[in-house]
Amino acid sequence: MRVRWDLLFADLAAQLDAAEAADAVQTIAELTRAEQATILLTDRLRAAVGALLDLHLVDGHGLTAEVRDVAPEWVLLAERSRQHVVPLTAIASISGLTRHAVAPTSRAEAGRSLGAALRALMRDRAPVRVRTRSGHSDGRIARVGRDHLDIEELSHEQGPGRAAREGRLVPFSALVCVSET
Template identity: 85%
Template sequence: MRWDLLFADLAAQLDAAEVADGMQAVAELTRAEQATILLTDRLRAAVGGPLDLHLADGHRLAAEVRDVAPEWVLLAERSRQHVVPLTAIASISGLTRNALTPASHVEVGRSLGAVLRALMRDRAPVRVRTTSGQLDGRIARVGRDHLDIEEPRHDQGPGRTAGSGRIVPFSALVCVSET
């Protein structure tokens, strides 16, 4: 009888150890899976919802997520839209733990340069915020790692306006907004 209790206790200890090992394995697999999640996947799961972003220049942007690409996020704040490079985001509040992978792995035409070239073709007036200030104007050119902003100049006499250009490296770009 004592041996029956001894072996039952031993079996219970082994079962408990197996359960603990299983729980530890599940926890490790969960951590490994979480390590594969990209910020863009979490932002993609937030499309249509509000977020609070703190940007590299110290500004805060409370807006709705409209679109997400590998290098940028499109946000809508009241009547203005903003393209924010992911590298310019210092922190985000309001993201859930949910993640959504892209429907297609083809992201051609979704680079930061591509979206800036679309704004350039549209000749849309923009406000470009950089790590050192802001510029108002139109995007005149988009290179591989920079853009040229044509700022309006009004010192050319009555009725004449000429533009002057400023070059902004993508590394200094914080936000491109509708004006």
């Protein structure tokens, strides 16, 4: 009878150990899912700096480019000899990202808004192509507001050598990409 009781209690102990192991596995899985839920797109893009990615943008265009910089609202990409500032809201999907993520390293992220990046291009008077969901405009950024930019377009309608400047306002919500020309 003693052997039978020993086997009974050994079986109960084994069942308890198995239940505890299953609980530990379930707890680890829940913690992993909870941690993954805190990862931002910017964290994944930050881990891809230097990598070549395929981006599909909301206007239907694709862009295969190297990730150069990442900010809370935009990503800087390099494609051959041109660079592009792409608002994160203009990205429809990305291929080529790993599962890795990198958190921001400083509190300076707050000063790296889309407006700040566009104001830097405006100060440099850099010629740009501004792509929106409905087309594009070539020119220079003339003004940057809180939620929009004005692009000064070159109009050739007045004849050769007599080009005039025309302005176009582009809300950030319609912005797909600002590229070097």
